[in-house]
Amino acid sequence: MSIPNVAITPEVVAEHGLSEDEYQVLLKIMGREPNITELGIFSVMWSEHCSYKSSKRWLKTLPTEGPCVIQGPGENAGVIDIGDGLAAIFKIESHNHPSFIEPYQGAATGVGGILRDVFTMGARPIANLNALRFGSPDHPKTRHLVHGVVAGIGGYGNCVGVPTVAGEVNFHPAYNGNILVNAMTVGLARTDRIFYSAAAGPGNAVVYVGAKTGRDGIHGATMASAEFSEDSEEKRPTVQVGDPFTEKLLIEACLELMQKDCIIAIQDMGAAGLTSSSVEMAGKGGLGIELDLDKVPVRETGMTAYEIMLSESQERMLMIIRPESEAEAKAVFDKWDLDFAVIGTVTETGRIVLKKDGAVQADIPVGPLVTEAPEYDRPHVPSPKRPVIAAADVPAPDSLTGPLARLLECPDMASRRWIWEQYDHLVMGDTMIRPGADSGVVRVQDTDRGLALTVDCTPRYCLADPETGGAHAVVETWRNITAVGGRPLAVTNNLNFGNPQKPEIMGQIVGAVAGMGAACRALDYPVVSGNVSLYNETEGQAILPTPVIGGVGLIDDVHKLCTPALKAAGETLVAIGQPADRTDGWLGASLYLREIEGREEGAPPPLDLAAERRTGDLVRGLIRDGRVSACHDVGDGGLLVAVAEMALAARGLGATLEVPTAALAHAWCFGEDQGRYVVATSDAGGVLAAAAAAGVPAMTVGAVTADGDLTVGAGDLISVETLRRRHEAWLPDYMAGGA
Amino acid sequence: MRTAIIVFPGSNRERDMVMALRRSFGSDPVMVWHKDTELPDVDLIVVPGGFSYGDYLRAGAMGAHSPVMRTVKERADKGVPVLGVCNGFQILTEAGLLPGALMRNAGLKFVCKNVHLRVETAQSVFTSGYADGQTIAVPVAHNDGNYFADDTTLDRLEDRGLVAFRYVDETGSESDAANPNGSRRNIAGIFNDTKTVLGLMPHPEDAIDPLHGGTDGRGLFDGLARALA
Numbered sequence: 001m002s003i004p005n006v007a008i009t010p011e012v013v014a015e016h017g018l019s020e021d022e023y024q025v026l027l028k029i030m031g032r033e034p035n036i037t038e039l040g041i042f043s044v045m046w047s048e049h050c051s052y053k054s055s056k057r058w059l060k061t062l063p064t065e066g067p068c069v070i071q072g073p074g075e076n077a078g079v080i081d082i083g084d085g086l087a088a089i090f091k092i093e094s095h096n097h098p099s100f101i102e103p104y105q106g107a108a109t110g111v112g113g114i115l116r117d118v119f120t121m122g123a124r125p126i127a128n129l130n131a132l133r134f135g136s137p138d139h140p141k142t143r144h145l146v147h148g149v150v151a152g153i154g155g156y157g158n159c160v161g162v163p164t165v166a167g168e169v170n171f172h173p174a175y176n177g178n179i180l181v182n183a184m185t186v187g188l189a190r191t192d193r194i195f196y197s198a199a200a201g202p203g204n205a206v207v208y209v210g211a212k213t214g215r216d217g218i219h220g221a222t223m224a225s226a227e228f229s230e231d232s233e234e235k236r237p238t239v240q241v242g243d244p245f246t247e248k249l250l251i252e253a254c255l256e257l258m259q260k261d262c263i264i265a266i267q268d269m270g271a272a273g274l275t276s277s278s279v280e281m282a283g284k285g286g287l288g289i290e291l292d293l294d295k296v297p298v299r300e301t302g303m304t305a306y307e308i309m310l311s312e313s314q315e316r317m318l319m320i321i322r323p324e325s326e327a328e329a330k331a332v333f334d335k336w337d338l339d340f341a342v343i344g345t346v347t348e349t350g351r352i353v354l355k356k357d358g359a360v361q362a363d364i365p366v367g368p369l370v371t372e373a374p375e376y377d378r379p380h381v382p383s384p385k386r387p388v389i390a391a392a393d394v395p396a397p398d399s400l401t402g403p404l405a406r407l408l409e410c411p412d413m414a415s416r417r418w419i420w421e422q423y424d425h426l427v428m429g430d431t432m433i434r435p436g437a438d439s440g441v442v443r444v445q446d447t448d449r450g451l452a453l454t455v456d457c458t459p460r461y462c463l464a465d466p467e468t469g470g471a472h473a474v475v476e477t478w479r480n481i482t483a484v485g486g487r488p489l490a491v492t493n494n495l496n497f498g499n500p501q502k503p504e505i506m507g508q509i510v511g512a513v514a515g516m517g518a519a520c521r522a523l524d525y526p527v528v529s530g531n532v533s534l535y536n537e538t539e540g541q542a543i544l545p546t547p548v549i550g551g552v553g554l555i556d557d558v559h560k561l562c563t564p565a566l567k568a569a570g571e572t573l574v575a576i577g578q579p580a581d582r583t584d585g586w587l588g589a590s591l592y593l594r595e596i597e598g599r600e601e602g603a604p605p606p607l608d609l610a611a612e613r614r615t616g617d618l619v620r621g622l623i624r625d626g627r628v629s630a631c632h633d634v635g636d637g638g639l640l641v642a643v644a645e646m647a648l649a650a651r652g653l654g655a656t657l658e659v660p661t662a663a664l665a666h667a668w669c670f671g672e673d674q675g676r677y678v679v680a681t682s683d684a685g686g687v688l689a690a691a692a693a694a695g696v697p698a699m700t701v702g703a704v705t706a707d708g709d710l711t712v713g714a715g716d717l718i719s720v721e722t723l724r725r726r727h728e729a730w731l732p733d734y735m736a737g738g739a
Numbered sequence: 740m741r742t743a744i745i746v747f748p749g750s751n752r753e754r755d756m757v758m759a760l761r762r763s764f765g766s767d768p769v770m771v772w773h774k775d776t777e778l779p780d781v782d783l784i785v786v787p788g789g790f791s792y793g794d795y796l797r798a799g800a801m802g803a804h805s806p807v808m809r810t811v812k813e814r815a816d817k818g819v820p821v822l823g824v825c826n827g828f829q830i831l832t833e834a835g836l837l838p839g840a841l842m843r844n845a846g847l848k849f850v851c852k853n854v855h856l857r858v859e860t861a862q863s864v865f866t867s868g869y870a871d872g873q874t875i876a877v878p879v880a881h882n883d884g885n886y887f888a889d890d891t892t893l894d895r896l897e898d899r900g901l902v903a904f905r906y907v908d909e910t911g912s913e914s915d916a917a918n919p920n921g922s923r924r925n926i927a928g929i930f931n932d933t934k935t936v937l938g939l940m941p942h943p944e945d946a947i948d949p950l951h952g953g954t955d956g957r958g959l960f961d962g963l964a965r966a967l968a
Binding site: 151154155158159160161243244245246248249252335336337420421422423424425426427428429431432434443445558559561 | 882
């Protein structure tokens, strides 16, 4: 077969998502008109998805270094030192567009892709997390999408045997046409056995391992770089199909081979498949690669060079190995019944040369393909500041327990048990805190240490004020790790936004990244990896700005973990970070305002990063010293919701929340002032004294009771079991078609 | 005492099982690859959980035809205790070492949560660490745990005392609500005729450490270690 004779017309260039200017750069690099395969390669490498062309300028402003950082952004995943010769390797990645089109496979392959990013670097994956956003529960597609995405995540993660230990889910009409599926994987490796992707050593073999290449997923990266329109479902063929069984074999085979001294470099084939993996490996090594595409294992006949290079078939990896290691490496993959094919060699030419059927199908200089990728400073306008809503201007409800029950059963707060019971969250035997707490915790096998893991973002804050919202997402993970007793170490981020060519959307991105950077700097909490998903728009309607943060913290002793569950009647509830003289609470952009008053308005609660750090450090110390028996951060729904969740996490206990007489009760109970935790303790005096010594406000707010009721103020009470029924009912009822 | 764990492509709870066996037996099990036909002399063979062969065809169907399973059957016939958990249970039924079949969960969804089991008999090498009728809490994590057999087979199992565990509520009573997968007669685990082969869907190996949230799974492994000593 010769090179397909496709004329490179302006229409063909446009169909490949390249602008006229970008095409001119391409022509300059090539010095001639490209053929269709070459155009396809430029197209995917310069897609938003692969090149980060709209966001790179801003991502560079994030702090990426710190004492624990071994590898920051730019590799397959971030790597941090967790001591004792071990590294945690992690990253979060979106699979938004495919999941909307084909939810089961889209979500499943999202999990598969992020797992590969992590084990590529030599880590055994030990935990998965996910952050999901769906449209309004009333939207006709939502139930189907929730069903498919959850089944897809479970179907893949359960089969590969990596526990899914934490996650978050929001529902909002802004996601009706663009759901978000962000999947995170955390792995463990020895610090002296970390594998990178830079090709080295001209003459070394380029080896393809894993599953065979088919025609699925061609142009997935380009699809993820454009808005959706009514005909997007026609793009179903661009969604890949996952095979978790092959992935499991690939994990075991790669980790087994990594015990030997064969691999020079390794890279998974993710978005843009063989193209991005080979180009990135060559680019990072400053070398060239020559591939013989006739040697690529294929599962369909008659595939063209274009199709082979752009296929996004799953469960494939590219490795550079020493030629003398070939037999040893092949034996490992034979054992696991996986394809192993030497498909090319590393060269000194600095060019990627593809041959098929005896002819050169593409010949591109790697350097310019990578370094001259477009990078834009897109116009941006800041989001208009919203007015601060005075708590006194929000009508008071008749009772406090009524709105409490409504909040606990609203779609954003209702129990996610229906979801996480479909995820194997226990496999590997090291899950120490299961889903539903502030963070999931997995033990580092055969040690007393653990990793605290969480993913967080509050999109309504981000819409209200992208900078505060971006900072908040970082702080929320930091608090959630602190609340279980962990030391927050580093984050990965997943920036989900609309069309960056719209200045107001670009303004959201710029704002969120600025807030994120400020929070990470203030907390010494660097960003070590991440992913950007733009063009989450349908028919001009953008999603809420959703910069998701995945946080990783270290637990020094898993025997000293803390959970939100109340433990013993008679203990005192202390709100740490709560000033005793505060008589109202921040209701702007709160869950209460949205769910009870039907208003999505107002500025979000401000953050004081220095106070956050003081407060969190205090709480972590109290947990470490065993001075508190339960801890929960105060988030959505405020203080009363936090206390209710602590009672719900226990069995047979109740609690009281004493509202100061001078307080505006509903604002005090439901306000979302930041930087607060509720702890249960038998030594309230000691806890208050420790807070005072640390310069952190704190006050006694209630007690743990044996009566099984939640009592707010004087006599406004509801049984915890009633709350539990309502909290647990919404999601299963909704999924059964009832809600 | 020596133990062995059979590892299939797609096994994924072998690590959990190693931890449980190590704790109760005081030594690490031998890991046996499914293509091996040689099985060392051991006192206990464990077929662990996971998705052998990706559950393709039917859960456990292909694992049952792995080369090593012929040897496992021979050993079982000689009375060497064989424990199959979750996918291991599925493989043992597919291999004909245990009667019945594990079908798709009645709820049609994967289910991972704690359940309560009633120990139907403590008279076996596997359950001697428990008391008759004791209620224990252990997790399940499966998609195909819906135990099915015809009435004749079920009656026979009951008559001979070959039902090992049943799903119950925390007070020890059988109910539909306590049954996570629709298993007939709430059956969670069964023995072969000689009570030397046990298959069960729940994961006692994930309930051996207080940090797991409970240690009720220890009884099975501690009891085995004592019985086989």
